[in-house]
Amino acid sequence: MTTIGEIGEDALIALFVPRLPETDAEILGPGDDAAVLSVDGHLVVSSDVLVEGRHFRREWSTGADVGWRAAMQNLADIDAMGAVPTALQITLCAPSSLDVDWVLDFADGLREACEPHGVGVVGGDLSGADQIVVSVTVLGETHGTEVVTRADAHPGMVVAVSAPLGAGAAGLAVLTAGVDAAPEAVQLFKRPRPVVGAGLEAALRGAAAMMDISDGLLRDAGRIARASEVGIAIDSAAVPVHPAASVAAQALGVDVLPFALTGGEDHALLAVFPSAGSMPSGWEVVGRVTEEFDGVRLDGAVPESLGWDHFSR
Structure with a gap:
């Protein structure tokens, strides 16, 4: 087993990024200070977090399972607005003892979930932590349709x-x-x-x-x-x-x-x-x-x- 602490951040990024899904909306993706996307209509943004021990356990879920869940629960939030998901930003915090293969499996799970929908991972961050924490920001676009909120239900519906x-x-x-x-x-x-x-x-x-x-x-x-x-x-x-x-x-x-x-x-x-x-x-x-x-x-x-x-x- 090789840990992320043993190979270091730059080497981990070099292994991790090529496994991530891409999106046609991407003008500039991972590797710079910020991503650049083209947007059709209004920009729709949501975020979520998964904390080890509260939202998942490694004895139950593989890295790929956690990557899949991180993607899907955020794509659903954009879909719930009547919008089209476009891209994810992923921040992964983890202990230095974490196996590199877990992180690569996590990237594979993201790709498996996102690719069928044309959604890419366009950036994010890595940090050390006492436990695994995954923070996701998801971006979507309306393509000219009106967003659907929670606030327009009326009696009789x-x-x-x-x-x-x-x-x-x-x-x-x-x-x-x-x-x-x-x-x-x-x-x-x-x-x-x-x-x-x-x-x-x-x-x-x-x-x-x-x-x-x-x-x-x-x-x-x-x-x-x-x-x-x-x-x-x-x-x-x-x-x-x-x-x-x-x-x-x-x-x-x-x-x-x-x-x-x-x-x-x-x-x-x-x-x-x-x-x-x-x-x-x-x-x-x-x-x-x-x-x-x-x-x-x-x-x-x-x-x-x-x-x-x-x-x-």
């Missing part, structure tokens, strides 16, 4: 999701329990597979409000409700549950529905449409927008649990 939910949370539960079961759910936790482009299609079909489901359906529905100053009523019977989540729940002997209602990490989209007839194919109505109350309700009641909170555990 329908609330829908772009895909079945719960597999990511179920996979995490299986890993945490140390149970050898539900491999599809485990894989979907390690490598979420949002349909990048579903957000743009939803925007073109008239979505009034939209966001990426990263912290659970109920919590994220509440965020749209607050931003739009409305109420959102969720019907639990209408929520589509991923089959892999059902397999995991059976193996663990637990109810599957909480995985779909309060588990995040699937990175499917939650959107509000004027009517069910205006939705793209494949979306499922899970509730409605109302002025009868504020916030989110589940089957008419205040939910006992909403989902992931980064500072509650």
